[in-house]
Amino acid sequence: MPGTPRLGRRAFLGALGGGAAALLAPQRRRLESLLPFGGETPSASAAVPFRARLPIPEELTDSEIRIPIREAEQQILPGRKTKLWTYGGSFPGPTVRRPAGERTEVTFHHELPARVGELSVHLHGGHNRTQFDGQPGGLTKSQPLSYYCHIPRGLSPRESGNDLLLEPGARKTYVYDLMEDGRPERSAFQWYHDHRLDRTSPRSWHGLAGMWIVDDEFDASLPLPRGERDIPLMISERSFDRHNQLTNPFEDHLRPPADGIVGQSVLVNGAFMPHHHVGARRYRLRLLNVSPFRSYNVHLSNGAPMVQIATDSGLMPMPVRRNEILLGPAERAEVIVDFAGARGETVELRSSKLHVGRNVTGSRTYAGALMQFRVGSERLADRTRVPRKLRALPDWTRKAKRKPDHRWEITIGGLFKTVWQINGRTFNPAHSDAFPRLGSTVTWEVHNRTNVAHVMHLHHTDWYLLSRDGRRPPPWEDCLKDTFFVYPGERILLAGHFSDYAGKFVIHCHMLDHEDHGLMSQFQVLPAKA
Template identity: 45%
Template sequence: MTGILRGRPAAWLVGIVACTLALVALDAGGGTEGRTASAEPVRNATIVVEEGGTRTGFATPEVTVGGGGTVTVVNLDSMDHTVTSVARAADGTPVFDVRVPAGTSATVPGVEGLSAGAWAFFCKFHPNMRGVITVEGVAGGVEPVTTRFEQPLVVPSTRRGADIRLVMRRAKVRTLPHGPRTSMWTYDGSYPGPTIRRRGGRGTEVTVVNRLPRGAGSMSTHLHGDHHASADDGQPTTQLIRRGDERTYDYPLMVDGRPEPGSFFWYHDHRMDRTARNNWRGLQGMFIVTDPPTPGLRLPQGRRDVPLMVSERSFTAGNQLTDPFADGPEMSGHHGDMSWTGPDAPPDDATIGDKVLVNGRYAPYLDVSATRYRLRLLNSSPFSSYNFTLSDGRPFLQIGTGSGLLPRAVVRSSVLLGPAQRADVVVDFSGATGQRVVLGSVPASSGETGDDARESAVMEFRVGAPAADASRLPSRLPSPRLVSPVPSKVTQTWTFGLEESAHHGSAWTINGRAFDPGRVDHRARLDTVERWRFRNTSDVTHYVHIHAEQWRTLLRDGRRPPPWERGLEDTWRLEPGEEVEVAARFTDYTGPFMIHCHMLDHEDHGMMARFDVAP
């Protein structure tokens, strides 16, 4: 890191903080001489973020304010932060929300109208940072509102043919329960696009047509997780689909001469510098590869096999998507030396929505029988992670990842998924007739894996009567073979970091360099096994995705991975300071492929690299 401009507060701001910390100490019980138990609550309060807040949290995570008072946020960190309420208003937006750029201060709007009580808050950019504002005394009338599940879940239409045509076009779709429909960029007029369902080994050609509005630009569709030729990978800068044109992608659904294992893939736009924008506007869909019937394996099927794409968006008062990309950041430099400037430049680039959507709808419900269901969970958000739980404590039985079944089923009380990660789980609703079970996301305890997950209700299951159920809960599973043996030495190390310059701006980098589509960062030989290591030297978590192959997880921080990471994977959570080692055999295809962070702003702002598979 060559220099940091942000995070240098003015002298007056330092003075304010010194006074603030003294007041906070008094309010917390230090120096209480002269105060009585009946003293009026402090009229105003200050929340402080010190340097390194992404690691240490708010310096004053618990503050008390008198009714009608104000709360000021002072940010001494080198990163932007927010103070955002966990509680929601009737329209589903946070009761209060303020962004505080590095080295500035701001007043939290709406605090003066809050009712008495404890109001939890967090930073949207770094959800591990959490705190509580306690309102005392005479207060306002604003109360938290329980999420209302008012519209049914919609399962996207299914395409099963060998030749599929998807037209990218603008369409109005129902996302919110009331008011106008939302204009989005879609595949075939729906968000998500149609779900493609094909058996492994049955070749599939998908023709994508670009009929998006003028100004949308060229597009590139990537089938995330699949094994296919480089030319069909949705390259970020080549083989693009211009407006009015079309491109046919060939997916043989084969790996090294064998049918591809049953998997839960998804397709989405992958256009360089525009991936976050194009996904935000709706260019996403699901792709399920199925196995042939397996004797003895009786998983839920038909209507009890439900794909769930979880994402998030923010909307205007007229139910239209907001445009978080309108103000940049601006790119400077050239390929090989790219960096970004402006208020949303790295590390302050994070596209986050106010409302969580499931299959494109806010707070939906699904009527289920008191039987077992297979839920295929996909986090297609641009930035946020979710730690999924069920409101009655009912467990998940995880049977697979996005890349196939696990060797053994794993009972889990929560399932943490970052951007692009998937989990194949079974939930048994037996005994819950008449109940409403909420699928939600909750952060883990501070300092534990998943403490940066967003907190939100996601959807509701309305459990009806029992019904005939031929499924069974499995223990051992016919999981795909893992590559073995693997090299004892690491073939390639990929270091994910942040580079900032006092003169040129900032960029997310891999091995110290921002993405250059013309630069080959590593070469692998066909029909060889390589062992790769990921390292995170930045202060934020990344989600590492590799194209081309499906990978075996070997080590996480030098230890055997947890049971739910012992199958095939294509995307890994990489926390600050963490190291992960993976291995794969390069088969079938040569040419350029990508490795990148799947937090889409990070990908767009440099955190991608190219590797070539050579004969």
């Protein structure tokens, strides 16, 4: 293996953010206090930004896939390895990459210690049967009570969804058709993670996340960068103790509305602030925020634009040039970045504090570097380009009504302890709040009546944002998505089209502490009218 390149002084100062200019003759203590992980333990502070190479997770491309869910140790910081819960032995887990329309069976084997309890795997962004959608489930022997959710006793395994959970030691095969409404699904950048009642946030924190890419012929026909120039980037952050182990912030029982857990050290594809060598030409970067709570406002340090071509739900109708991109938990953005203007230089992917004229509490963004690209000095030919038109919206988006069929109202409630609620209640697996029919296109309103932002995710299908507080969304939101910021006091209107699968599906906040503390409800898709 080639030796790790020495970090240039310029790159190092770049990692420090705004205060770098004042640090030309830095004192050690002052320097450390300005590092992005200033509150960290000695071992985490010893980690040098941009030293690690960016790991690219292994791609699994077969129609039948086995993924053991097990403990593993991974070198994240210098010194001791970090113990994680993983899909397939690494964080991120393997990237599943499959052609749209081709059935894919993934057998997950629960090999974590029994004390972890039941698991439930959700393919985020997928269009799947209720039994393979990662239902949260209800109370079990290993989880006999829920601190935040009011769950009736004595529910049958079917009513609670417990019959769909993955028990310790057991295997479950999830079947993904990668079809929607009689056609292959649209190409998209998705991910899989655990979705168990009350425990989604700690499981994410411990490392249960992997990426999933659906390819299709239309996407492949476009003159976009591919192969090693198509890079998935899973962004998150964690905190470590002095032995390089993950801290356990969940013991503090932070209650709504102060229940957002953030880490101090940024990880990209599971590596601490890594670097990646690129040629001086165009790349497709697939950005995904898997932080349990934190948002990122992503930009490039050299001020170069990012041309966004895709959202959570795949290609947009047309590309949108962007200087910064806000990514809430679970949101994705695919961008084309041209490194030709930065030959022989380094370019950082950074996140900045967001300056918007409204209360974004709950979505406070990370400020600092995420990773570094080291651009080769050679001039390179580049036959790729970004077409003016990408993928048109489906017809149902044009037919959607502007008057909501159903309202989802987010509030804070609870008598003796505060909880998040939707339509006046916390999550109850036996309760559904809306009953759309197969074949119908619905318009739903989500109204945030709290004073913090939420990031709402709806399962089953892709959604089209009609308006924010009555106003047309910006071009990067005027497309299909599955996860949406809803700011304090705001009402958003969403349209969705239900095909293929009847049954129960969840709607919830993807700030995972909020989800675990009640902010989740269900809709039940009914068969089409005879």
